[in-house]
Amino acid sequence: MNMKTKLIALAKIICVYAGYLFLVLVATFIVIKNLPTSIKDSRFYGIIFTGVVLVFTIGYHFLALKIFGREDKPKNGFELNKGWFIHFISSAGFAAILMLAIWLLAVVFRGFNVQRNELNWEIIFSIIIIFIRMLLVGFQEEIITRGTLAYVGKSGGKWFSAIIISLLFSVTHGVETINVIFYLNLFLFSIIVFQLTWISRNIWPAVGFHFSWNFVMGGVFGVSISGTEASGILISVLNNSKEYINGGIFGLEGSIFCTLILMLMILLMIYIQKKRKITKNKVRVYCT
DSSP states (O other), X not given: OOHHHHHHHHHHHHHHHHXXXXXXXXXXXXXXXXXXXXXXXXXXXXXXXXXXXXXXXXXXXXXXXXXXXXXXXXXXXXXXXXXXXXXXXXXXXXXXXXXXXXXXXXXXXXXXXXXXXXXXXXXXXXXXXHHHHHHHHHHHHHIIIIIIXXXXXXXXXXXXXXXXXXXXXXXXXXXXXXXXXXXXHHXXXXXXXXXXXXXXXXXXXXXXXXXXXXXXXXXXXOOOBTTBOOXXXXXXXXXXGGHHHHOGGGGGGGOHHHHHHHHHHHXXXXXXXXXXXXXXXXXXXXXX
């Protein structure tokens, strides 16, 4: 594959993503302008806002497929094919296990002081809100990244597209201050989710993984989700002297343990994929 092809793929990815960011600004303007103050100040605002952005994202996804998919008539990426729910649930469980491992390491090395949250109706309601919103966020972000952008940039090669899109995914997660570990971990997270889509050939595992990763971090362990505070079943109080362990205001995505776990998972998944490929090739040889 020549450099020209990769540059064209890069240009497509950047242009389509820039268009999407503009669309999000439009959606934000519409929501802010039309919603009454009572709803904006309520707990439902996050769900409503994310839902509106999701609707715009799905529309933009189909528009991009129509423009760039004239040759091969692509599938939309999230059909309810046989096994889609198993893909979703298994990936959600995978993410929960990884997040549990990261959190436990942070607790063992005294990054958190853990307390049990008082599960009154207010806290339970907050956890339900986080659950719904993280499901919508997972769906919305995976459609545009592992769905739309991955398709329009596929001519550059899967790893080339994955790296470019993962860079965009990480740097556009805005936080108040810059943290190299946080952005690195978002990049590694994105690579893992790409690997899940390659294995399954649809984005349902990506949605399940993304949703569970965020919800378990915030709704179960009570840790900030990418810098946004969350109420959980547990309360994980930060040890301010060990931010490299607990991630500080960035949550566990800013933890060095998150980096180690994600890197190990990427290497393990690459090894498994290569081994499966070798096995398939041997079967073809034997069959012929």
